[in-house]
Amino acid sequence: MWSTLIAGRHPDAARRMRGFALSIGSMLLGLTIGGCGFNGTEYRWQLPDGFPTPLVPEDNPLTVEKIELGRRLFYDTRLSANARQACASCHRQEHAFSEPSAIAIGSTGQKHRRNSMALVNVAYSATFTWAHPGITTLERHMLIPLFGDAPIEMGAGGHEKEILQRLKVEADYQRLFAEAFPFQRNRINFDNVSKAIASFVRTFVSFDSPFDRYAYGGDDSALTESEIRGMNLFMSERLECSHCHSGFNFSQFVTHESNAPAESPFHVTGLYHIEAQSADGFDFGLFEVTSNPADKDRFKAPTLRNIEYSAPYMHDGSLATLEEVLDFYAAGGREITQGVWRGDGRKHPAKSAFVRGFVLTEQEKQDVISFLHSLSDERFVTDPRFGNPFAPDRARRE
Amino acid sequence: MVPLPRTFRIIFLSWLTIIGLVACVGDRSNSVVVQFEMDRGDAGNAIGEVRDLRFYVHDVELLDASGQAYPLALTALAPWQSADLALIDLVGQQQTNLNTALRGRAQGEQFSGIRFKVGVPFTLNHVNLVTAAPPLDRGDLFWSWQTGYKFLRADLTDANREWSFHLGSTGCVSASAVRAPDQPCSRPNLIRVELRGFDPTKEPIRVRIDELFKSMSTLQSSVCTGDYEYDRGCADVISKTGLQASNGECMNDCRGQRLFTVHVSSATHQ
Structure with missing residues (x-):
């Protein structure tokens, strides 16, 4: 013209x-x-209106190609030394990417002390694992399950060449790595493996629960009366739940594009307070990272989104159901009377000021449970984009 | 295009000049910074760790010797300030990322006092956290749409326990916790602060953590986070705010508040 x-x-x-x-x-x-x-093709976040965009590390821009590669790797058992376990073995989609057992068992059969964490909106997490202030990216976190040896999870340490060789000989992986990391030579390496898996896991976004439709969508009919009563209780000063499970992700550990770095406190809930000076194998949480005695028994308050799917609960999976968790907080902690871990968690000197205990009627208890169930996002646990990319015969190998 | 008549051009140019002059001369305001400082007073080391000490501030006015008030127009500086509201953070995360000052512009030059409100105005207090602009995009300062924000959040520890004082509006009526009230809350709990006898642009306002700490030692329970009227442990700390727990309003303009002072405490300044 x-x-x-x-x-x-x-x-x-x-x-x-x-x-x-x-x-x-x-x-x-x-x-x-x-x-x-x-x-690569820039990934477009599909977030509901107003929800902030997660931060992505500058050295690992999110691309469709990396996510696709990451998805394969996440579900591939050959990433563990003995080819028995994939990430997805302990992080199963139908359980909001956690697993229905108290503690995780590594690829060689070693027991982990902790419960597999659900992977829900982890793109917004300010820190990773149950209690580690220093692990602030998924890329960094990935090294623990891959290479950790206390306990062995995937056991890649010492088997790096062998594992990479398995990937290198496959035409599919040659193509996927080339598309995801086109500038590089020798691109099939663990740095890229962790970048790709981190990219895939970063897309696990869940904002489509009945609660979201009520709270953010303004749909008054999205919650039942019982769920609304439970929500009001949850957010009340009487129960104090929302002090630690706060904000749009029901967790204090949130960081994103438009907020200042989050305050990230770790809390003592009163789950344990062992009398013994030391106990082999006892998990002291944050203390094990910082060596500061004041950090004993401190753990992170995880998101409650999709919490219905990720039983059992707490850092060691020692509470089987949401009802047990509610009873635990109602009692203001737990006393263990037998064994080497005995002690009264309720009297833990560093116990969070918000775990004071409360009394609920049977109806109120049901209401709170109903509300917690309204945080379930069915689409999230069935979304094929997050599912296993391998044919069913391969999937069974996990 | 027909060229504009010469007279038009002259008129146009003189307008431009006038507008320019007004822009230069009209704004007589000066850049102002008002600092806050945490003061442990004579409680000194008895106070263990201050884990959190944050509060919202709005309606700031600087006062001159004659009592004339000059509004402080806050500069929008994300993530800490909007034009309407500032968030002061005296602890920050791991002792970094603090925000200890109000920044803005005000007319007048010689100041000898300041007036401000601690809290979030009703019109801003009951918003959707997710879409809230800074400094209201803080999940850990937000209760719910219904109750709004924690105007002041103080979390302390001593050798034996943790203690928290979270102040905000109560008696807010709405359909549920995630629906905003139409009418102001029955207990607004906004603290009015007026301090005189110092230049707030030169000397910091002291935030008396020792006063909070002394309240903590008299508490039955270890938190005061909402039931200001009936929680026995709240009585002492609420009295430090100058508020009346029974109606959430200032008693005698909150003149009895003890949390913000200008006088240097004896322990830190002999």
């Missing part, structure tokens, strides 16, 4: 203009193709 306009006055200019337009056009085309080919 410009060229016609100009042509009306200066016939020569029209030709020049067309030539110019062509060269600009081909430059743009080149850039576009180059852009896609070289950097």
Whole structure:
């Protein structure tokens, strides 16, 4: 259109203009193709209106290609030394990417002291694992299940070459790694493995529960009366639940594009307060990282989204049901009368000021449980984008 | 295009000049910074760790010797300030990321006092946290749509226990915890602070953590976070705010408040 306009006055200019337009056009085309080919396709977050965009590390931009590669790796048992366990073995989608057992068992059969954490909205997590202030990215976190040896989880340590070789010989992986990390030579390495898995897990976003439709969607009919009563109790000063399970992700550990770094306190809930000075194998939580005695028995308050799917509960899975968790908080902690871990958690000196205990009627208790169930996002636990990409026969190998 | 008549151009240019001059001369305001400082007073080391000490501030006015008030227009500085509201954080995360000052512009030059409110105005207090603009995008300062924000959050520990004082509006009526009230809450609990006899742009306002700590030692339970009227442990700490627990309003303009002072305490300044 410009060229016609100009042509009306200066016939020569029209030709020049067309030539110019062509060269600009081909430059743009080149850039576009180059852009896609070289950097990958930028991933577009699908978040409900108003929800903040998660932060992504600068050295691992989120691309569709990395997510696809990460999805394969997440579900691939060959990532563990003995090829028996994938990430997905302990992080199962139908359980909000946790598993229905108290503690995790590693690929070699070693017992973990802790319950597999659910992977829900982890893109917003300020810190990872049950109690570690220093692990602030998924990429960094990934090294623990892959290489950790106390206990052995996937047991990749010492088997790096062997594991990478399994991937290198597969045409599928050659292609997927090439698409995800096009600039690099020797691109099939553990740095890229962790970047790809982190990218995939980062997309596990869940904001489509009945609670969301009521609270953020403004749909008054999305919750039942019992759920609303339970929500009011949950957010009341009487129960104090929402002090630690606060904000849009029901966790204090939230960070994203538009907020300042979150205050990230770790709490003593009163689950344990062992009398013994030391007890082999006892999990002291944050203390084990910081060596500060004041940090004994401190753990992170995880998100409660999809909590219905991720039983059992607490850092060691020692409470089987949500009803037990509610009773535990109602009692203001737990006393253990037998064994080496005996002691009265209710009297823990560093117990959170918000775990004071409360009394609920049977109806109120049911209401709170109903509310917790209204945080379940069915779409999240069935979304095929997060599912196993392998054919069923491979999936069974897990 | 027909060229504009010469007279038009002259008129146009003179307007531009006038507007320019007004812009230059009209704004007589000065850049102002008002600092806050945590003061442990004579409680000194008895106070263990202060884990959190944050509060919202709005309606700030600087006062001159004659009592003339000059509104402080807050500068929008995310994540700490909007034009209407500032968040002061005297502890921060791991002793970093503090925000100890109000920043804005005010007319007047010689100040000898300040007036402000601690809290969030009703019109801003009951919003959707997810879409809230800074400094209201803080999940750990938000109760619910119904109750709104924690105006002041103080979490302390001593050798034996943790203690928390969270102040905000109560008696807010709405359909549920995640629906905003139409009418102001029956107990607004906004603290009015007026301090005189110092230049707030030169000397910091002291936030008396020792007064909170002394309240803590008289508490039956270890928190005061909502039931200000009937929780026995709240009586002492509420008296430090100048508020009346029975109606959430200032008693005698909150002149009895002890949390914000200008006088340097004896322990830190002899």
